[in-house]
Amino acid sequence: MLVIRYAVLAAAILASLLTLFFALSNPWWLLLSSLFIALVVLGVIDMRQTHSTLRRNYPIAAHIRYMFERMRPMLRQYIVEGDDDEVPFSHDQRSLVYQRAKSELETRAFGTDQNVYGTRYEWINHSIAPTKITAKDFRVSIGGPDCKQPYSACIFNISAMSFGSLSPNAIRALNKGARLGKFYHDTGEGSISNYHREHGGDLVWQLGSGYFGARNDDGTFSPERFAERASLEQVKMIEVKLSQGAKPGHGGMLPGAKVNAEIARTRGVPEGQDCISPAAHSAFSNPEELLHFIAQLRELSGGKPTGFKLAIGHPWEWFAIAKAMLSTGITPDFIVVDGAEGGTGAAPLEFADHIGTPMREGLMLVHNTLVGINLRDKIKIGAAGKIITAFDIARTLALGADWCNSARGFMFALGCIQSQVCHTGSCPTGIATQNPKRWQGLNVPDKATRVQQFQERTVATLRELIEAAGLNHPNELGPEHIIRRVSPTLVRSLSVLHPYLQPGDLLHPEQLPEHMVFKRFWPAARANSFAFFKQ
Numbered sequence: 417m418l419v420i421r422y423a424v425l426a427a428a429i430l431a432s433l434l435t436l437f438f439a440l441s442n443p444w445w446l447l448l449s450s451l452f453i454a455l456v457v458l459g460v461i462d463m464r465q466t467h468s469t470l471r472r473n474y475p476i477a478a479h480i481r482y483m484f485e486r487m488r489p490m491l492r493q494y495i496v497e498g499d500d501d502e503v504p505f506s507h508d509q510r511s512l513v514y515q516r517a518k519s520e521l522e523t524r525a526f527g528t529d530q531n532v533y534g535t536r537y538e539w540i541n542h543s544i545a546p547t548k549i550t551a552k553d554f555r556v557s558i559g560g561p562d563c564k565q566p567y568s569a570c571i572f573n574i575s576a577m578s579f580g581s582l583s584p585n586a587i588r589a590l591n592k593g594a595r596l597g598k599f600y601h602d603t604g605e606g607s608i609s610n611y612h613r614e615h616g617g618d619l620v621w622q623l624g625s626g627y628f629g630a631r632n633d634d635g636t637f638s639p640e641r642f643a644e645r646a647s648l649e650q651v652k653m654i655e656v657k658l659s660q661g662a663k664p665g666h667g668g669m670l671p672g673a674k675v676n677a678e679i680a681r682t683r684g685v686p687e688g689q690d691c692i693s694p695a696a697h698s699a700f701s702n703p704e705e706l707l708h709f710i711a712q713l714r715e716l717s718g719g720k721p722t723g724f725k726l727a728i729g730h731p732w733e734w735f736a737i738a739k740a741m742l743s744t745g746i747t748p749d750f751i752v753v754d755g756a757e758g759g760t761g762a763a764p765l766e767f768a769d770h771i772g773t774p775m776r777e778g779l780m781l782v783h784n785t786l787v788g789i790n791l792r793d794k795i796k797i798g799a800a801g802k803i804i805t806a807f808d809i810a811r812t813l814a815l816g817a818d819w820c821n822s823a824r825g826f827m828f829a830l831g832c833i834q835s836q837v838c839h840t841g842s843c844p845t846g847i848a849t850q851n852p853k854r855w856q857g858l859n860v861p862d863k864a865t866r867v868q869q870f871q872e873r874t875v876a877t878l879r880e881l882i883e884a885a886g887l888n889h890p891n892e893l894g895p896e897h898i899i900r901r902v903s904p905t906l907v908r909s910l911s912v913l914h915p916y917l918q919p920g921d922l923l924h925p926e927q928l929p930e931h932m933v934f935k936r937f938w939p940a941a942r943a944n945s946f947a948f949f950k951q
Contacts, residue, residue, distance in 0.1 A: 424477040425459035428452050504757070505824065505834060509804045513828035516873040517866035537901045540810060543886025553598070553875050554890055556819045558653065560749045560794045562711070564719025567618075567652045570599035571890060572809060572875050574867075575800045575821035576622050576657070576725070578606025580670055580679050580691075581838070583855030585863075586830055586847045591617040592860065593829075593867025602821065605657050605693060608645055609682040615864075619650050622725070623713070624657040626693040628683035635692070637699040639716055641684070646717035653750070654713050656706075658697075658726040659772075660754050668693040674841070674850060702944050703733075703740035711746050723750035723795075728778035729771075731933050732948050735941035738785045738922075743943040747794050752821065753779045755801025775801025776815055780914055781933065783816025788922030788934070804828075806877035814893040814910065829870035830863050 435449035455476055462468075462475035471478045508529070515522040530537060559566025574594055579587050587609060594601040594617035601617050605624030612619055623630060623642075630642035646654060670679070670691035680687035700706045706724070714722040728734055741747050755775020773781070779799050786792040799817035803809060804825045812820050824832070831845045838848035846858035882890055885897060895910035902908055921929045928935050940949050 421474055421477075425456070425463075425475045428455040428459060428476060432456055504802070505804065505828075510828055510834060513804060513825055513870055517829040517870040519869050519873070522873075533901065533904055535901060535903060538807075538811065539899050540807070540881060540885055540897055541899060542884045545886055547883050547886055547888055549879050549883055549888060551879070551889075553872075554879075556796060558721045558750050558796045558818075560721075560747050562714060562719075562747070563721050563749050565721070567721050569652075569819055570597075570871075570875070571813075571819045571878070572871055573600045573620075573819065573821050574602060574826050575823035576602040576604040576655075576660070577823050577827075578604030579609040579611060579682060580606045580674070580850070581848060583843075583846055583849050583858065584609075584611045584678075585855045585858040585860050586827075587611040588614055588860045589830055589858065589863035590826060590867055591615045591619075592864035593826075593871070594618060596864060597868040597871045599871055600652060602655065606679075607682050607684070608648070608651070609678070613648075613650060616650060618652045619648075620653045620655050621646065621651050622655045622657050624693055625695070625697045626683070626685075626691070627699070628685070628691075631684050635694075635698070639712070642713065643716040646713070646720065651717070652720065654717050654720055654722040655750075655752060656697075656710065656713070656722075656724040658706075658724050659729065660725070660727060676850065679850075702946060703736045704744055704944050706737065707740050707744050707746040707748070710748050714749070721749035723748035723752065725752035725754055725798075727754040727756060728773040728781055730946075730948070731781060732937040732941040733946045734781065735785065735938050736943060736946055738789055738791075739941055740943040741791060742789060747791060750796040750798060751782060752798040752800060753782050753817070755779075755799075757802040775799060775812075779812065779815050779817055780916075784915075784917045784931075784934075785922065787919055788917040788929070790920050790923065792919075806874050806881055809874070809878050810881050810890070810893060811898050813890050814895050814898045815914075818891070826867055826870070829867045830858070831866075 432449055432452035432455075435445050435452055439445035439449055458479070459475035462471040462478065465471060468478065470481070512522060514520075532539075554571040555568045556571060557566055558569050574590055577590070581604065582590075588611050591601050591612055592615035595615050599618070600620050601612070602620045603612055603622050605622050605626060605628060607629030608619065608621060621629075626635065627637045627642075629645055630638055632638045645651065672688050672690045675685065675688055675691050677687050679691070683691060685691050697706075700709045710722050710724065714720065726734070753775060755778060756772030757775055779797070783792065783797060786795055786797070796818045797816060798819050798821055799812045800821040800823065802824075803812060803820045803822045809820045827847055828834075830847050832847050833845060835844055837843060841849050841851055843849040843854060846855040849855055878890065882888070882893070885893075887893065895914060895916065898910045899907055900910060900913060902913070915929070915931050917929055917931070917934075921927075922934065922938060925939065928938060937948075942949055
């Protein structure tokens with residue numbers, strides 16, 4: 417065993433001696449000899465260090481293991497992964513985005529690769545009398561009764577990704593693409609940077625628990641600083657982030673080493689110090705206070721549509737917010753439902769895999785609740801969670817959303833290869849890094865065009881799906897249009913698989929619908945508390 421453990425080091429010593437011998441007659445051998453001597457030095461360092469047992473026991477050889485560990489995600493994509501293995505996005509999904517972004521041929525011959533008789537296979541039934549839609553895109557008017565500046569949003573937009581997480585050139589390209597395609601770009605909680613403003617694309621300003629760009633020195637919310645930025649013409653809507661699908665219920669921290677002067681200036685934090693996003697907001701502590709905060713932001717912004725984004729967790733907490741809408745008479749203009757499918761944010765494995773409600777179930781809960789309290793017509797719903805294709809959009813709209821957002825889809829349009837090193841600063845495509853040597857290679861005009869083309873061609877395909885179904889607008893989609901195989905011999909529409917409430921169902925406590933979540937948790941919710949109240 418001793419020989420095996422030190423075999424690589426022994427081979428390097430032998431090779432260095434042999435190459436030094438040959439170098440006596442030919443100096444070119446010195447180059448090769450220096451390489452082997454360097455390996456010998458590395459092996460000696462490995463044996464003397466005390467940090468890694470593996471390196472002490474297997475000098476030099478241990479580094480080969482580390483190399484393959486780092487390369488594993490990329491190698492898996494190109495060597496091991498099947499076309500439809502979703503880890504987290506399949507080769508087929510990524511290829512479709514690349515083809516649409518580059519305006520390349522995206523059609524497929526010889527039939528589907530999907531197992532149409534496999535459980536959970538889904539489809540839309542077509543019509544014998546398909547329609548012809550003249551509209552090039554689909555818009556959604558967002559703004560409730562208290563909104564003074566309603567916004568006409570596209571049905572497919574860029575989801576929240578912050579400057580700091582993404583590079584300057586990535587932000588530039590996304591925003592320019594949004595301007596070219598007339599859709600919106602969510603800033604993420606990292607505030608509005610100069611790169612967001614450079615090309616003038618529509619912005620949704622996301623305000624997280626750190627209140628970046630609108631905070632006092634102690635980290636609390638600053639109405640004055642908020643009003644200054646919210647009044648920008650480019651800012652179309654205000655979105656309070658309660659939680660995100662990547663790590664719901666978890667705060668965040670940008671290490672001080674990454675907080676350069678530019679990020680510090682954008683976020684309003686000290687340069688070189690850890691930038692903390694608390695797990696909870698300090699501007700409110702219960703549902704009614706949340707809605708008063710929404711009303712305050714709407715007033716400070718001059719009446720722009722104001723809402724919140726959340727990943728559904730405890731259902732009684734969401735029900736408490738819904739009851740607060742009834743008790744205060746304050747309604748958000750929109751709600752964006754994020755899913756536990758994750759996103760661009762890095763998170764502990766347990767949070768990524770096992771915390772939060774997936775987007776579809778969360779979306780149905782929010783939609784049903786608003787229907788049940790007769791507020792669905794006043795509040796628009798957006799949704800985000802692994803939305804890539806036109807069918808993804810159609811299915812999400814059928815479940816209750818008014819529009820969809822995508823983060824990772826637009827990262828693929830920028831050229832992301834799913835190397836899964838977003839949190840390390842070593843992104844190979846210059847997208848998720850602050851290293852100038854990496855992000856300066858990202859060509860903004862070219863990538864902006866790709867962002868526009870991906871969005872445009874996806875919406876165009878959505879239009880074709882709607883036409884094939886015999887409908888005239890995506891808002892006509894309902895759960896009855898999406899069919900799912902639940903066994904090799906049984907199929908059901910989503911309207912049969914999932915119960916849907918009727919208007920006003922939740923306004924009569926003595927007649928709650930036969931739905932276990934509402935039956936059990938709606939009575940346990942209070943408008944003035946996020947706590948669970950036992951009956």
